[in-house]
Amino acid sequence: MVEFRVDRSGGLPAYLQLVQQVREALRLGWLAPGDRLPTVREVVAASGVNPNTVLKAYRELELVGLVEARQGSGTYVKATLGTASPELMVELRAQLEKWVHGARQAGLEDEDIHALLGAVLAGDMKGKES
Amino acid sequence: MVEFRVDRSGGLPAYLQLVQQVREALRLGWLAPGDRLPTVREVVAASGVNPNTVLKAYRELELVGLVEARQGSGTYVKATLGTASPELMVELRAQLEKWVHGARQAGLEDEDIHALLGAVLAGDMKGKES
DNA sequence: CAAATTGTTCTAGTCAACTAAGACACTAGC
DNA sequence: GCTAGTGTCTTAGTTGACTAGAACAATTTG
Numbered sequence: 001m002v003e004f005r006v007d008r009s010g011g012l013p014a015y016l017q018l019v020q021q022v023r024e025a026l027r028l029g030w031l032a033p034g035d036r037l038p039t040v041r042e043v044v045a046a047s048g049v050n051p052n053t054v055l056k057a058y059r060e061l062e063l064v065g066l067v068e069a070r071q072g073s074g075t076y077v078k079a080t081l082g083t084a085s086p087e088l089m090v091e092l093r094a095q096l097e098k099w100v101h102g103a104r105q106a107g108l109e110d111e112d113i114h115a116l117l118g119a120v121l122a123g124d125m126k127g128k129e130s
Numbered sequence: 131m132v133e134f135r136v137d138r139s140g141g142l143p144a145y146l147q148l149v150q151q152v153r154e155a156l157r158l159g160w161l162a163p164g165d166r167l168p169t170v171r172e173v174v175a176a177s178g179v180n181p182n183t184v185l186k187a188y189r190e191l192e193l194v195g196l197v198e199a200r201q202g203s204g205t206y207v208k209a210t211l212g213t214a215s216p217e218l219m220v221e222l223r224a225q226l227e228k229w230v231h232g233a234r235q236a237g238l239e240d241e242d243i244h245a246l247l248g249a250v251l252a253g254d255m256k257g258k259e260s
Numbered sequence: 261c262a263a264a265t266t267g268t269t270c271t272a273g274t275c276a277a278c279t280a281a282g283a284c285a286c287t288a289g290c
Numbered sequence: 291g292c293t294a295g296t297g298t299c300t301t302a303g304t305t306g307a308c309t310a311g312a313a314c315a316a317t318t319t320g
Binding site for chain 2: 295296297298299
């Protein structure tokens with residue numbers, strides 16, 4: 001059962017955090033079509049956000065066709081986002097873990113790591129020009 | 131000269147995006163103490179946000195001691211965040227680029243990649259339990 | 261069938277983010 | 291000294307995010 005977290009200090013609206021976490025879970029294969037999301041009340045209990053906020057997130061996900069809400073029953077996953085095979089994901093994850101280990105050894109913190117990935121993905125080879 | 135972007139669709143407040151971009155630039159070594167940030171008016175022209183919004187970002191950075199604003203002159207970097215040596219960063223970046231290349235071959239998109247890194251950094255080995 | 265559980269809707273309010281516009285104070289360069 | 295460029299501040303307003311509380315409708319469970 002997937003568990004959601006809402007971090008109030010990062011600036012991203014709570015409902016978008018929930019949306020993002022569902023998308024991530026779909027990406028990583030933690031959620032698949034047919035799975036049931038935590039109920040609105042469960043998310044409320046776990047994260048402390050207002051039910052309307054959870055509903056807003058779930059409604060967004062429903063709008064893009066990723067989930068389907070069934071009143072009286074729950075909210076179910078309808079589609080997936082993951083595209084790579086589980087085996088490849090496992091392999092890529094292992095490689096990444098190794099890389100992260102090296103990065104940690106070099107003293108990198110989370111923010112460094114995210115920044116570096118951002119730069120690599122942006123293909124920004126001209127980062128610093130001064 | 132670092133260039134800021136503000137993406138209106140991601141949900142993160144504009145001012146926080148600016149703060150984040152400065153932090154990233156510091157992390158990656160693109161900005162160093164003594165460097166001047168783009169002027170408020172430059173950021174306004176480039177990103178279309180209101181001057182007050184840029185000021186809010188710069189003030190946040192000033193509050194945590196990363197930059198220093200000099201009226202009439204500009205806003206200057208005062209401290210850095212990067213901790214690893216440039217050589218190591220180059221090495222880690224090259225490795226990460228290689229990994230990303232493999233991930234792309236496997237069909238991963240940005241969101242997959244970010245999700246995977248998030249999971250690895252969270253050390254969450256129990257992702258899916260159902 | 262009744263109770264429990266689920267999603268759903270509504271109203272009213274607060275707060276943060278952001279904008280527009282204008283003007284001020286200070287610095288830098290000529 | 292003057293001009294241009296810099297950060298700074300103020301006021302007033304809009305919008306989005308989020309909350310609280312209550313109640314409803316539908317489904318599930320015993």
